[in-house]
Amino acid sequence: MNEQTHMLDIDNLHAKVEDKDILKGLSLSLRPGEVHAIMGPNGSGKSTLAHVLAGREGYTVTQGGVKFRGQDLLAMEPEERAAAGVFLGFQYPVEIPGVTNLYFLKAALNAQRKSRGEKELDAADFLAYVKQRVKQMQMDPKMLHRGVNEGFSGGEKKRNEILQMLVLQPSMMILDETDSGLDIDALKVVADGINAMRGPTTATLLVTHYQRLLDHVQPDRVHVLADGRIVKSGGPELARELEEKGYAWLQPQKAA
Amino acid sequence: MSSLEHYARAFERLPASARTDARRGALSRLLELGLPTTAHEDWKYTDLSSVHELAPDGGDIDGEAPARLDADADGVDALNAAFAGGGLQLDVPAGSHRAEIIVAGGNGHRRHHVRLGRGAQARLRLDVQPHAAFQTVVLDIELDAGAQLTMLRLQDAGADARHLTRVRARLGRDTTLDLSTVDLGGRLSRHDLVVDLAEPGAQVHLRGLFVASGDGHIDNHTRFDHRAPHGTSRETVRGLARDAARGVFNGKIVVHPGAQKTDSEQRVANLILSPKAEINAKPELEIYADDVKCAHGATFGQLDLTALFYLRSRGLPEADARALLTLAFAMEPLRAIPDADFRREAIGRVSAHLGASIEEMS
Numbered sequence: 296m297n298e299q300t301h302m303l304d305i306d307n308l309h310a311k312v313e314d315k316d317i318l319k320g321l322s323l324s325l326r327p328g329e330v331h332a333i334m335g336p337n338g339s340g341k342s343t344l345a346h347v348l349a350g351r352e353g354y355t356v357t358q359g360g361v362k363f364r365g366q367d368l369l370a371m372e373p374e375e376r377a378a379a380g381v382f383l384g385f386q387y388p389v390e391i392p393g394v395t396n397l398y399f400l401k402a403a404l405n406a407q408r409k410s411r412g413e414k415e416l417d418a419a420d421f422l423a424y425v426k427q428r429v430k431q432m433q434m435d436p437k438m439l440h441r442g443v444n445e446g447f448s449g450g451e452k453k454r455n456e457i458l459q460m461l462v463l464q465p466s467m468m469i470l471d472e473t474d475s476g477l478d479i480d481a482l483k484v485v486a487d488g489i490n491a492m493r494g495p496t497t498a499t500l501l502v503t504h505y506q507r508l509l510d511h512v513q514p515d516r517v518h519v520l521a522d523g524r525i526v527k528s529g530g531p532e533l534a535r536e537l538e539e540k541g542y543a544w545l546q547p548q549k550a551a
Numbered sequence: 552m553s554s555l556e557h558y559a560r561a562f563e564r565l566p567a568s569a570r571t572d573a574r575r576g577a578l579s580r581l582l583e584l585g586l587p588t589t590a591h592e593d594w595k596y597t598d599l600s601s602v603h604e605l606a607p608d609g610g611d612i613d614g615e616a617p618a619r620l621d622a623d624a625d626g627v628d629a630l631n632a633a634f635a636g637g638g639l640q641l642d643v644p645a646g647s648h649r650a651e652i653i654v655a656g657g658n659g660h661r662r663h664h665v666r667l668g669r670g671a672q673a674r675l676r677l678d679v680q681p682h683a684a685f686q687t688v689v690l691d692i693e694l695d696a697g698a699q700l701t702m703l704r705l706q707d708a709g710a711d712a713r714h715l716t717r718v719r720a721r722l723g724r725d726t727t728l729d730l731s732t733v734d735l736g737g738r739l740s741r742h743d744l745v746v747d748l749a750e751p752g753a754q755v756h757l758r759g760l761f762v763a764s765g766d767g768h769i770d771n772h773t774r775f776d777h778r779a780p781h782g783t784s785r786e787t788v789r790g791l792a793r794d795a796a797r798g799v800f801n802g803k804i805v806v807h808p809g810a811q812k813t814d815s816e817q818r819v820a821n822l823i824l825s826p827k828a829e830i831n832a833k834p835e836l837e838i839y840a841d842d843v844k845c846a847h848g849a850t851f852g853q854l855d856l857t858a859l860f861y862l863r864s865r866g867l868p869e870a871d872a873r874a875l876l877t878l879a880f881a882m883e884p885l886r887a888i889p890d891a892d893f894r895r896e897a898i899g900r901v902s903a904h905l906g907a908s909i910e911e912m913s
Contacts, residue, residue: 351860352860373863374864377863377866382864385861389857391858391876402875403862406866406871410866459865
């Protein structure tokens with residue numbers, strides 16, 4: 296594969312948190328139009344990967360690198376990654392009382408547009424734009440005037456992540472366990488939101504523990520992460536295999 | 552105390568009509584007591600020695616001012632009683648509802664008195680003179696049964712201003728005192744709030760915010776005395792200190808014997824935005840009744856790094872994200888101000904002070 300055709304290129308990535316090695320040589324490439332799923336047991340490094348890609352402090356990359364459309368992703372600030380089109384859907388979205396969702400969404404979108412040299416949206420245009428997406432996520436428009444995730448249920452917070460994604464229109468989406476804590480109706484709404492972003496110019500990395508989201512969002516590739524490395528890759532059928540057999544069969548054989 | 556001699560001289564310069572016996576008595580008390588020093592527990596962090604050098608600013612003294620001094624008065628009370636000019640003398644008759652905002656303000660040392668008769672309602676704003684070299688303001692409040700007073704004290708003084716304000720309230724049966732306080736400026740700003748929940752069913756609600764900047768010093772001392780059953784007190788205070796500023800908060804709650812079914816809650820949160828800034832905040836609870844509910848908590852911290860990352864991951868530049876989180880932290884108590892006019896005024900002044908445009912935030 297030619298690197299130029301890749302959207303995201305993770306090459307032999309090693310990362311640690313404090314003094315603990317978490318990622319130990321992870322390599323993965325996504326082309327535009329693709330949806331990949333990363334599955335794996337707890338503690339395998341799934342969330343660390345998501346955070347390293349988004350630029351969270353506290354993670355040290357010790358080896359390897361990540362290119363996003365040929366650019367060195369790890370050299371960019373979190374807000375630069377966002378403006379370049381990278382979006383992280385948080386496993387645990389943060390509550391920010393006192394900042395309304397509406398203000399937050401507008402400030403974020405306009406900051407990104409400004410940094411890309413695009414014209415900022417005015418209040419009226421933005422409101423119409425955002426309301427349409429609130430409807431798409433089957434959320435109450437009143438949520439726009441509430442604090443960011445303030446008092447939201449787990450499911451509402453996840454819907455809100457997808458709403459932010461629809462508003463910001465990123466090209467590279469990394470969704471960290473966006474499916475956990477959702478009932479079946481919310482799962483469908485969230486899956487529809489993810490599918491709405493699928494297209495020839497976008498790519499999605501679904502980090503998940505369970506197979507059920509993949510019933511609604513068909514991945515092109517499934518990777519199994521264990522102990523900081525990808526130990527197996529395959530098509531959608533791999534997810535079903537994991538669901539049936541669990542992860543134990545993938546663990547390296549212990550020496551007798 | 553020789554450093555107080557200039558007060559005696561300043562007193563002799565007052566118009567003859569103002570040099571009443573009561574005022575002269577107060578002056579003697581001042582000379583005898585002196586102003587509190589940092590050796591005094593309640594003044595541990597607030598040093599009035601710079602004030603000693605300042606001649607009191609007499610303002611327009613008119614001889615009508617009340618100069619009553621209680622037995623437990625300290626030097627600040629005495630100074631105010633000796634030099635205060637006439638302030639607001641408000642007596643709202645029983646059952647009367649005053650719709651307009653009443654202002655207690657004025658230059659120089661001031662002494663105000665507000666009394667609400669049975670079931671009366673009023674809105675009061677307490678102002679200080681924003682550029683006073685030195686001003687003391689004392690406000691006494693009496694609420695008769697069922698009265699409701701809603702109050703805003705907003706201090707947005709200049710960088711060299713020094714203020715000592717003191718609000719004392721006596722709450723009768725089933726009364727409500729709803730007080731919002733905002734301190735934004737000043738070189739030295741000390742505010743004492745003493746609320747006596749003297750009769751059953753009294754309620755006090757306090758929302759406070761201070762933002763200490765530059766090398767300013769903002770000190771709030773509150774004391775709520777629950778002396779009767781079924782009293783309620785709610786206290787939510789947020790403090791911010793940046794640059795080399797210092798904030799002090801001391802919140803004392805005393806539940807006296809017999810004040811059963813007292814329901815009291817105090818929440819204090821502080822944000823320290825610079826390594827040179829400092830906040831000293833202390834809750835003090837004294838409980839002498841056994842059937843009461845008292846909750847309190849105090850936190851100190853920097854901005855929430857997870858929230859900061861969340862905002863940046865959506866594209867907000869770091870400086871904007873920090874400013875937004877700071878503003879949201881400061882606004883928290885203000886958003887809960889029940890009176891719409893006071894809420895608008897407090898939020899507007901604080902957002903202007905923090906250099907933000909937040910018309911869409913709330």
